Amino acid sequence: MTVAPMVAILDDEPQVRQLLSEVLSDAGFRTATFARAAEFEAALERTAPDACLVDLGLPDRDGLALVHRLALESGAAIIIISGRAQVQDRVTGLELGADDYIIKPFDPVEVVARVRARLRGGRESVAQGASNTAQFAGWTAQLDRFALIAPDGPEIPISQAEAEVLRLFLESPKRLISRTQMQETLGGTAGDSFDRAMDVRISRLRTKLGEDPRNPRLIKTIYGAGYIFLGDVTWS
Template identity: 70%
Template sequence: MTKPLVTILDDEPAIRTMLADALEDAGFRTIGFGRAREFEAALKHQTPDVCLVDLSLPDTDGLTVVHKLALEKGAIVIIISGRAKVQDKVTGLELGADDYIIKPFDPAEVVARIRARLRSSKAEPQSSNSAIFNGWVAHFDSYLLVDAQGVETPFSHAEGEVLRLFLNSPKRLISRSQMQQSLGGAAGESFDRAMDVRISRLRTKLREDPKNPQLIKTIYGAGYIFLGDVSWT
């Protein structure tokens, strides 16, 4: 079995080395980059399983990198940053990051968070990577939504986690606490806002009326219900 590949984008060589040593000791493959340009060039040739991204980079804002990764690559994206303000964390999660770790950190925590994210992404039945519902097909191997006319709309890994959760439990109430337990991350304002953004984006991609969505219904004070008829292929 091929070891999972983790890319590390951080301009501090000592941090890249520390993370690489911890991850390789834990059974991962790693590649490190000090600049976003080198990182993005490498991604044209391979897609990692997990991307660790610092926000303070010498050639671009790390948030821009996070957003592109979430939209284009389908990899698990974890921010590692010295920015400790709640708003920075919320913004990172809203732009598509799956997790946010504040510097300074224990490398063992990073390894544990990565393993948890990989377990979460593999916890659902992998024999069924496409779901059909209400005129749509969701392809979780290619991160694409396809409508009845064949028009393709990409979704991020983070959006895919939420969508798969709904499609695996159609017509059942899913509470915020259940979402937090299933998707990981610390409960609180940043998690709630990140979920609101991901669900809003899914509704937009599914062309839902924001004032009266028919598929993903909000049950105020309780959670959400997905009302579609779902079959897995």
Template identity: 75%
Template sequence: MTDPTAPLIAILDDEPEIRRILAAALEDAGFRTTSFGRATEFEAALRRITPDACLIDLGLPDRDGLALVHRLASDSGAAIIIISGRAQVQDRVTGLELGADDYIIKPFEPAEVVARIRARLRRPAAAASTRPRTLRFAGWTADFDRYSLTDPEGTETPLSHAEAELLRIFTDNPRRLITRAQMLEALGGAAGDSFDRAMDVRISRLRTKLGEDPKNPRLIKTIYGAGYIFLAEIG
């Protein structure tokens, strides 16, 4: 019997056999799953369930998959992994730029999908017990349970899973240089132009949500050719 507290993975793909293969592999690995063949069913279900990760096919019969990924990244704290037959580099770059955490090309090995999800959701037990879930810096409050940022005036802004992961890297390492290689290792991505482009967009979005001046950021400083430094003190 699947552990009722195990992470819930939502599968959205219009091919029943792919849904079956993914669900079987994930459940064998100890995850809970719920599957949908149409975007409308999936979006309706999100009103009553909170998945930890979503596997999204781009070739949906009733909705543009990329638009759905973009909305999920803006409104949901779930990890988003695209599974698609679109193998062009530009498709991967676009998916990651719109907020996906990972991109898997069909055909795929089920074991690889399981491994990618584990990488997205991994949280070492020791760290989970000691890392605070709410942090304050420079008048801002970051709530990593609710995936939200609250500004000094009290206005709350949602964070995507990808943005929250990035902010956590910064708040775990204040006033220290963080290289691209360290980000790659921490975020479990794949090296290459698509990761670099996605990281640039992710940092830009986080800066926007923090009210940063892109020409003179106060909190996330770019050290050209080296990486980034988060300049705020953590309270």
């Protein structure tokens, strides 16, 4: 029997925790709720959620610092749910590793749709028996483990969202990938918010691959058209 995905909910507002838990449970997810970062982090030692919904206004921990730690150490999809509506807050959250950003007050139906969209890519790849290990330019990408192995040996964690973007590039090397193709493949709503999220994820990938941001060797920006991955790729 297939086990339902687990969603961890971290928010200090009881009404928000209850609402999210109920709507996600009704949609077929398992849920675990936490009011404080300390208990949430303790639970991560015992279980690995598929997705984490994280409020930034926590009483015992800086929410952005927690998001950054999750991005570095967890393969879970990370979705910020926050009352901070400024563009810079959203950009910072994405740059630190979040996969999505939802502003309070929110529509519960939209939260369910965002969680499903974030989990769909990885689960569909596994269900279809897709290869998850690829070699390129001396690097090894282990997409099921959300990890990059550098040519000189060190392992570098990547987030689920970064793994989804990297898989898209690795499956279509030396071909132009337009913004529209990215939106159709990865999900999300076309527009400035989606474009910014893609820019941030690609920037993070370039950094982890040791790319010169002014003259990247592997992930090239074709201005006004999209991106192209220039490496030779071998799947195993």
